[in-house]
Amino acid sequence: MYNIIYSQNGVCASDGFFADGVSAGLKKDGAKDMAFIYSDSECEVASVFTTNKMFAAPIKHFQSMGSFKTNFILINSKNANAMTGKAGIEDINEVLRTCKDVINPIMSSTGVIGVRLPKEKIIEGAKLFDYSKRDSSSASKAIMTTDTFAKEIAFKVKLDDGSSFNIGAIAKGAGMINPAMATMLCFITTDAAVPKNEMQEALDEVTKTTFNAISVDGDTSTNDTVLLLANKKSEAYDKEAFKEALFKVMHFLALEMVRDGEGATKLVTYKVTGAKDDREAEVVAKALSDSLLVKTALFGEDPNWGRIASTVGASGVECSEETLKISFDNLCVYDRGKLYFDEEMEKKCAIVMQHKKFTISCDLGIGEGSFKAYGCDLGYEYVKINADYRT
Numbered sequence: 001m002y003n004i005i006y007s008q009n010g011v012c013a014s015d016g017f018f019a020d021g022v023s024a025g026l027k028k029d030g031a032k033d034m035a036f037i038y039s040d041s042e043c044e045v046a047s048v049f050t051t052n053k054m055f056a057a058p059i060k061h062f063q064s065m066g067s068f069k070t071n072f073i074l075i076n077s078k079n080a081n082a083m084t085g086k087a088g089i090e091d092i093n094e095v096l097r098t099c100k101d102v103i104n105p106i107m108s109s110t111g112v113i114g115v116r117l118p119k120e121k122i123i124e125g126a127k128l129f130d131y132s133k134r135d136s137s138s139a140s141k142a143i144m145t146t147d148t149f150a151k152e153i154a155f156k157v158k159l160d161d162g163s164s165f166n167i168g169a170i171a172k173g174a175g176m177i178n179p180a181m182a183t184m185l186c187f188i189t190t191d192a193a194v195p196k197n198e199m200q201e202a203l204d205e206v207t208k209t210t211f212n213a214i215s216v217d218g219d220t221s222t223n224d225t226v227l228l229l230a231n232k233k234s235e236a237y238d239k240e241a242f243k244e245a246l247f248k249v250m251h252f253l254a255l256e257m258v259r260d261g262e263g264a265t266k267l268v269t270y271k272v273t274g275a276k277d278d279r280e281a282e283v284v285a286k287a288l289s290d291s292l293l294v295k296t297a298l299f300g301e302d303p304n305w306g307r308i309a310s311t312v313g314a315s316g317v318e319c320s321e322e323t324l325k326i327s328f329d330n331l332c333v334y335d336r337g338k339l340y341f342d343e344e345m346e347k348k349c350a351i352v353m354q355h356k357k358f359t360i361s362c363d364l365g366i367g368e369g370s371f372k373a374y375g376c377d378l379g380y381e382y383v384k385i386n387a388d389y390r391t
Contacts, residue, residue: 002241003158004248010136010152013168014191015233016040020133021142024125026078026111026118032142033078034125035170037187039071042103043229046199048207050224057081057088058107059225064089065104072102073187073227075143076122077172078111082222091117098123101131108225110145110172110185140170143185147172151256157192157245163236165192167245173257184211184257186226188249191234192242202243203228210250213282214258215289215375226250255374264376266298269359274325275369280317282371284362287315289375298377303349305333305341312362323365328352336365 007013018038026033045068049059058081074096081088095117096105109117140150154168173184194202203226211226228246259267270288275281288294291311297304305326312319326334328349333341341349352358 007154012134013154014166019139021138022128035139035142042069046228056223070104072105165234165236171253193232193237210254274364277369281369285373289373295378299379301353325363
């Protein structure tokens with residue numbers, strides 16, 4: 001058995017990890033725009049990247065390194081270094097060559113696509129890094145783009161034998177978020193003595209039900225990255241405990257991204273059960289979280305359950321109006337051909353939709369498959385933010 005306890009200090013919660021954010025002049029008004037994560041000993045690294053075929057230069061650079069250990073990540077916001085060709089990778093090499101006393105440094109970027117890195121500013125900004133700083137909050141603010149709040153989390157895991165390990169993370173993400181790795185960066189650190197192959201296995205598995213289960217607008221970016229670093233300094237490890245703690249970290253941050261969706265006012269869970277199998281349940285849940293008609297109904301607080309039924313039917317999975325059941329939280333509006341959506345029920349459902357968080361449930365009544373996806377509404381502010389993004 002084990003006990004997972006909420007902790008503090010994000011990516012700096014684990015022994016031997018340091019982080020901070022600085023201003024290099026990439027953003028206006030002196031806002032922080034560069035961050036680092038540093039370990040005083042080398043780390044195993046596991047990764048998951050975007051499914052977008054237009055990989056950004058930082059991902060290409062990482063993949064060119066083969067199997068390696070590292071102790072340093074440099075992150076910049078405002079510029080994605082995507083669609084910049086070989087020059088984008090050369091810029092990364094030039095920047096990383098100036099980072100002293102680090103092992104196989106990694107670079108990660110987020111921001112505007114199609115613009116070369118302002119490498120002189122980044123090189124000067126890196127000179128401001130103090131590797132003795134343990135300010136996860138500062139680092140999390142520096143990697144934000146359209147985010148309205150910083151995102152970080154940490155846990156301590158106590159094992160039955162008295163040993164313990166830590167895991168923590170920072171992340172950014174608010175727009176261009178789709179369940180195919182969202183537009184996001186996430187950096188996870190742990191001092192658990194986790195084997196390299198089990199790190200990657202756990203990261204791949206947990207990504208499916210966290211970052212690959214959220215949607216803000218149905219778009220997938222070029223830079224989406226999750227990196228997991230383990231320096232093993234605690235010498236403690238339990239496979240089951242580690243995977244559960246990793247899920248807690250990634251699930252929390254995934255929901256924070258949806259809650260912070262550009263212009264969003266609602267965080268909605270789409271719970272699909274009774275599908276032929278888990279894969280078909282996933283297809284339905286993601287179709288609901290992606291549907292523009294469903295999103296706009298959420299924004300208008302309109303319990304238009306017909307849009308839910310229509311999206312289920314259009315998803316292409318096995319389903320039928322004779323077996324389908326739809327509920328808003330615990331309010332059933334349609335049950336296998338029986339309609340309960342009268343005037344009184346509509347008022348009750350409208351009240352549910354005024355909440356900041358609620359669940360839309362669909363039981364397909366076909367089999368045992370199930371999946372949860374997470375989404376938000378889509379309103380005027382989203383259009384305003386993205387119409388102005390480059391300015």
